Amino acid sequence: MAINHVEGKVFPLRRDNVDTDQIIPKQFLKRIERKGFGQYLFYHWRFEDDGKSLRDDFSLDTPQYQDAEVLLGGKNFGCGSSREHAPWALQDYGFKVIIAKSFADIFYNNCLKNGILPIQLEEKTVDALLRNESHVDLYKMEVSLEHQTICDSEGLRVSFEIDPYWKTMLLKGLDEIDLTLHYGKDIEEYEKNYEVSGLGI
Amino acid sequence: MAGKNIVEKIWEKHIVHREKGKPDLLYIDLHLVHEVTSPQAFEGLRLKNREVRRPDLTYATMDHNVPTRERHIIRDEIARLQMDTLKKNCEEFGVTLADIHHPDQGIVHVIGPELGLTQPGKTIVCGDSHTSTHGAFGALAFGIGTSEVEHVLATQTLWQSKPKTLQVEVSGELGFGVTAKDVILNIISTYGVGFGTGYVIEFTGDVIRNLSMEERMTVCNMSIEAGAKAGLISPDETTFAYLDGREYLPKHKSYEKCKDEWRSLTSDEDAAYDHKIEVKGEGIEPHVTWGTNPGMGASISRSVPHPEQYADPSEREGVERALDYMGLEAGMRIEDIEVDYVFIGSCTNSRLSDLRAAAEVVKGHTVKQGVTALVVPGSFKVKKEAEEQGLDTIFKEAGFQWREAGCSMCLAMNDDIVPPGKRCASTSNRNFEGRQGNGSRTHLLSPSMAAAAAVTGKLTDVRKLEKMPVS
Numbered sequence: 001m002a003i004n005h006v007e008g009k010v011f012p013l014r015r016d017n018v019d020t021d022q023i024i025p026k027q028f029l030k031r032i033e034r035k036g037f038g039q040y041l042f043y044h045w046r047f048e049d050d051g052k053s054l055r056d057d058f059s060l061d062t063p064q065y066q067d068a069e070v071l072l073g074g075k076n077f078g079c080g081s082s083r084e085h086a087p088w089a090l091q092d093y094g095f096k097v098i099i100a101k102s103f104a105d106i107f108y109n110n111c112l113k114n115g116i117l118p119i120q121l122e123e124k125t126v127d128a129l130l131r132n133e134s135h136v137d138l139y140k141m142e143v144s145l146e147h148q149t150i151c152d153s154e155g156l157r158v159s160f161e162i163d164p165y166w167k168t169m170l171l172k173g174l175d176e177i178d179l180t181l182h183y184g185k186d187i188e189e190y191e192k193n194y195e196v197s198g199l200g201i
Numbered sequence: 202m203a204g205k206n207i208v209e210k211i212w213e214k215h216i217v218h219r220e221k222g223k224p225d226l227l228y229i230d231l232h233l234v235h236e237v238t239s240p241q242a243f244e245g246l247r248l249k250n251r252e253v254r255r256p257d258l259t260y261a262t263m264d265h266n267v268p269t270r271e272r273h274i275i276r277d278e279i280a281r282l283q284m285d286t287l288k289k290n291c292e293e294f295g296v297t298l299a300d301i302h303h304p305d306q307g308i309v310h311v312i313g314p315e316l317g318l319t320q321p322g323k324t325i326v327c328g329d330s331h332t333s334t335h336g337a338f339g340a341l342a343f344g345i346g347t348s349e350v351e352h353v354l355a356t357q358t359l360w361q362s363k364p365k366t367l368q369v370e371v372s373g374e375l376g377f378g379v380t381a382k383d384v385i386l387n388i389i390s391t392y393g394v395g396f397g398t399g400y401v402i403e404f405t406g407d408v409i410r411n412l413s414m415e416e417r418m419t420v421c422n423m424s425i426e427a428g429a430k431a432g433l434i435s436p437d438e439t440t441f442a443y444l445d446g447r448e449y450l451p452k453h454k455s456y457e458k459c460k461d462e463w464r465s466l467t468s469d470e471d472a473a474y475d476h477k478i479e480v481k482g483e484g485i486e487p488h489v490t491w492g493t494n495p496g497m498g499a500s501i502s503r504s505v506p507h508p509e510q511y512a513d514p515s516e517r518e519g520v521e522r523a524l525d526y527m528g529l530e531a532g533m534r535i536e537d538i539e540v541d542y543v544f545i546g547s548c549t550n551s552r553l554s555d556l557r558a559a560a561e562v563v564k565g566h567t568v569k570q571g572v573t574a575l576v577v578p579g580s581f582k583v584k585k586e587a588e589e590q591g592l593d594t595i596f597k598e599a600g601f602q603w604r605e606a607g608c609s610m611c612l613a614m615n616d617d618i619v620p621p622g623k624r625c626a627s628t629s630n631r632n633f634e635g636r637q638g639n640g641s642r643t644h645l646l647s648p649s650m651a652a653a654a655a656v657t658g659k660l661t662d663v664r665k666l667e668k669m670p671v672s
Contacts, residue, residue, distance in 0.1 A: 015522075016515050017394055017494050021633040026614050030266065030279040032240035032286050034347075044635050049621065074515060076395040079428060079494075080633060081612075082330040083238065084346035102398060105430050106330060106344055113348035163362070165223045176348075177251070180356045183218050183226060187254075187358060190217045190228050198257030199231065199297075199318055200449035 001115030002173025006096045006143045008069030010152075011060060012133045018073060019080035020107060024089040037085055038092030070141050072129055073100035078107025087114045097143050099150070101126045112166050115173060117145055119160045132156055145170060204469025207435050208366045208401045211341045211466065215324050217358055224360040230323040231340075232353050233309045234261035234296065236287040237614070238328030242351035243290040254357045256295040260318055263287060264308045266614040267301050269577050269604035280615065294354075307580020307606045310334040310548035314418065315582055317447025321436035321463035326353055331548045331630065333424040336433030337417035338440055339466055341401070343431040364430050365475040367400035371408035373482035378664040380558070381416035382550060382628070382647035384408065385423040386488040386498050388480055394496040397429025400476065403468060404434050408482040414443040415552040422549045423630050426495040435467040489535060489660055490632045490645040492523035497632070498645065499535060501662045507531040526634055527642050528622070535660055538644070542625035543574040543655040544637070545601075545648055547611035550628035551579030555648040556587050559628075560595045562652035562666055568600035569658030575602045575617065577609040601655070613638045626654035 028040040043051075045058045054061050060068075071090065077100035078086060087110045090098065098111060099119045111118040121129075132154040133139040140153040145167060151157045162170075169176065190196070218226040232255075239261070246253070253259060266280040275281040284301065291298035299305040305312055310331050313319040321339035326332060328350040335342035349359055371384060389396075402424050404417075412420065417434050424432025434440075441460050444450065451459060490498035491505050497520070499506070505524065508531060511517040524531060529538065545551070545559050556576060568574045576596050578584035584606055587593055593603045610617040611629035613636070619625045621640025628651050629636075632643035644660060653663040 014515070014518075016519055019494070019631075019633045021612075021631070021636055025635055025639070026612050029237050029614065030277075030283050032244070032283060034241045044639060049639065076398065076428060079394060080330065080425075080631060082328060082344040082346055084241075084328075084348060087346075102395060104428055105398060106346060110346035110348065113346060163224075165360075176360070177249070177352050177355045180226065180352065180358060180360070183356075183358075186218045186226070187228070187356060194214075194228070196228070196230070196255075196258070197451065197453060198255075199260060201257070201452055 003096060003115050003117050003170050004145045006069055006117070008140060009065060009067060010070040010072050010133060010139050010141050011065045011068035012072045012130055014074065014130065016074040017076045017079055020078055020083050020086040021080055023078070023086040024083065029083060029085055034088055035092060037089035038094070041089040041093045064137060067094060069094060070097045070099065070143065071095050072126065072133065073098060075101045077103050079104040082106045084110045084114070087111045087116050091116055099126065099129070112170065113176065115170060117143065117170060119150070121158065121160060125158055128156060203473040204471040206366055206403060206468040206472035206474060207339060207433060207466050208341060208364070208403065211322055211324065212363055214322070224362040226358050227324060227361045229326050229353050229357055229359060230258060231318055231325045232259045233313055233325065233327035233332070234259060234350070235265055235309050235327070235329065236263045236283045237265040238347050239290065239350055240283060240286045241347050242354055243294065245351040246294070246354060251355045253294040253296060253354045258357060259296045259354070261287060261291050261296050262299040262306055262309050262312055263301050265608045265612065267607040268615050269607050269609050269617055272301055272605055277615070304581050307582065308548045308551060308608055310422065311551060311579030311583065314338065314414070315580055317444055317449040320444065320450070321440060322466045326359065330425045331422050333429070333432045334418050334422040334548055336421040336424065336431050337414060338444070339433055339436035339463065341431055341433065344425065364401045365399055367397060367402045367429070368474040368477040369402050369404050369480065370406040370477065371404065371480045371482055372406040373408060374411070375408055375482045375485060378487055378649070379485050380647040380649065381412055381419040383485055383488040385420045386490065386495065386645060387485045389423065389427050389496050390488065390498040392427065392478065394426060394494050395428045397424060397427035400429050402427070402429045402432040403474070404432060409434055410437065413554060414439060415554045418552070419549055423495065426630060436463045437467070487647065487650050487662055487664065489650065490643070491527065491529060491535060492520065493526055493632055493634050495630065495632060495645060497523055501535055501650070501660065503535055505529050505531055505533050505535060536662065538660045539624065539658055540626045540644070540654050540660065541572060541623040542619050543572060543651050544577070544610040544625055544627040544629065545575065545651050546577030546579065546609050547629035548579065548608070549630045550648050551577060551583065553583050553586050555628065556583070556592050557590070559648040559652035560592045562649050562663060563599045563601070563656065564595050566599060566656040568655045572655055572658050574600065574655040575604060575610060577604045577617070578606050580606045610637055612636060613641070626651050626660060
């Protein structure tokens with residue numbers, strides 16, 4: 001799935017170490033499809049134990065953040081379990097860009113593989129964005145992958161880094177397996193050179 | 202020129218293709234598969250008419266949502282569908298599977314080493330973050346997402362940027378009653394749950410060298426809780442002795458030749474690392490967590506911290522939230538925390554030596570009234586060996602439940618669940634909110650400490666229960 005220009009509302013999640021168990025709890029991992037996880041996103045933070053009533057200490061479902069496309073997080077976002085159900089849930093819910101002070105490695109990779117743009121910024125920059133968010137009712141952001149820039153509705157403009165390889169992959173929405181299969185000869189050669197034999201042979 | 206560390210040596214041996222401006226294309230020697238993170242990957246292959254490139258380098262089992270009692274009846278329809286799907290996928294794509302009735306079944310990170318699938322120098326991946334466990338053997342082993350599972354199934358490779366390396370040297374020796382679990386929990390509490398991000402950790406030093414293979418697995422298992430991509434230990438005679446005679450060792454060459462190759466992987470004396478941390482074994486005490494991530498922990502003799510102790514506002518807020526969730530008061534003694542459940546199991550601590558350590562504490566005692574205590578062996582084989590040694594009898598006589606192998610209460614995907622508001626002393630690896638069941642409260646600790654908690658009904662310094670060894 002290709003991604004380049006995103007313009008939308010921002011949901012601030014002022015918590016560090018948000019783990020993938022919180023993003024999508026384990027009882028929803030038994031599905032064998034990639035779709036339909038959005039309804040369970042942040043399930044125990046959003047809903048009371050009845051699974052229906054909204055909790056008043058989590059604002060994702062308030063009108064202010066309805067249809068948000070950018071998530072603004074803290075340190076070590078997406079830590080813990082490798083479950084790709086986490087980015088699937090974020091994407092299915094409607095998030096296209098995740099900005100954080102730092103990311104857990106596996107989660108970061110899982111975003112890239114699914115056409116979600118993970119952006120790591122310096123702590124003070126994320127804090128500045130979070131401050132701007134707290135000042136207004138409607139806070140929006142324009143993110144350009146091509147130009148590697150973020151402009152918020154308060155006029156703050158920042159640039160971000162991304163590995164050029166992944167930038168291209170995201171911009172073009174390329175199938176990574178297709179790409180790798182072009183290296184079939186290299187893989188065969190490797191297996192020959194290193195005499196890769198089956199397990200226990 | 203400085204020598205090379207083991208990570209660099211393994212990496213270089215696995216490069217299929219290298220090109221400027223791209224990650225390296227890395228060959229994968231062993232792909233472990235389980236029921237939860239693989240269905241969408243196999244479905245992806247099917248949709249594109251792709252094959253599994255090397256089914257002979259792929260090995261599957263069922264662990265995450267398997268029932269741990271009454272195996273023949275799986276009441277959870279969705280879990281059953283996931284297990285049936287894995288079975289069907291393995292048949293269709295020619296992958297070896299140890300299903301729930303197979304004598305090799307168990308937690309994927311317990312059976313890999315047990316079967317000798319895990320070997321020094323291998324690149325090992327699995328759709329599970331605790332794949333870092335296999336690093337104990339000097340393998341480069343890391344968890345991947347489902348898209349990467351599909352990529353490895355289709356190509357037996359992954360695009361990977363070379364990680365930085367971090368040496369964690371644990372010198373000196375451990376005191377009485379201090380275990381590998383205490384070592385890794387202590388390190389994560391001291392340096393935080395993000396200190397390993399972007400790194401592969403190599404654990405070195407006398408304390409590490411003196412650990413058994415099973416203890417080394419406990420340490421490497423929790424590298425991911427420090428955010429590290431992987432954690433490993435250079436192989437040595439302990440490694441070779443453990444692997445000798447295991448089923449899946451290469452048969453086309455002698456064990457002596459294997460050992461020679463593996464010895465050459467060990468980090469050079471003058472190897473350089475991007476960063477180094479030094480820890481003294483003597484300073485480590487039995488450790489428990491009080492909060493909602495593995496870094497929120499302290500020695501058993503300490504008290505629950507006050508949020509005001511934390512200078513960083515976001516950290517302070519995190520501690521406040523954690524204490525609220527955990528139902529704990531700042532300043533209370535950790536040893537005054539009462540538990541409702543005790544879980545001995547998981548890929549961190551469910552091996553024979555873990556069960557033996559717990560049984561030694563339990564022997565002659567009974568589980569405190571009102572406490573539900575479970576022992577879930579890591580594999581069918583661990584269970585069998587434990588039974589041969591009479592450990593099951595010790596546990597059952599004390600009032601523990603003795604179960605079949607699986608991930609069980611570590612993540613509560615089956616019906617082994619800690620109810621809301623209840624507190625569990627657990628030998629697993631994650632104390633996240635809701636990890637062991639919605640509203641559950643988890644305290645991570647070692648198997649012997651878990652056994653002590655079962656006996657007293659409180660978090661307890663096991664050294665008070667165990668007799669000092671006669672020297």
